[in-house]
Amino acid sequence: xxxxxxxxxxxxxxxxxxxxxxxxxxxxxxxxxxxxxxxxxxxxxxxxxxxxxxxxxxxxxxxxxxxxxxxxxxxxxx
Numbered sequence: 001x002x003x004x005x006x007x008x009x010x011x012x013x014x015x016x017x018x019x020x021x022x023x024x025x026x027x028x029x030x031x032x033x034x035x036x037x038x039x040x041x042x043x044x045x046x047x048x049x050x051x052x053x054x055x056x057x058x059x060x061x062x063x064x065x066x067x068x069x070x071x072x073x074x075x076x077x078x
Contacts, residue, residue: 032069
């Protein structure tokens with residue numbers, strides 16, 4: 001019984017770490033994707049106007065070029 005309680009306590013402590021790691025990876029992917037998009041299309045990384053953001057979402061996200069950017073950065077694509 002004591003082992004079970006200790007195991008459950010350890011699992012509860014370690015669970016938030018898993019979600020934090022995933023969130024950090026998602027943030028890193030988003031950053032890499034945006035930087036690569038801006039470099040590829042000639043935009044400033046600070047240009048978050050409607051037209052640029054719309055082009056990013058419509059033509060870049062999920063594209064072969066985005067996956068290549070992830071691979072070049074050493075990050076597994078989605």
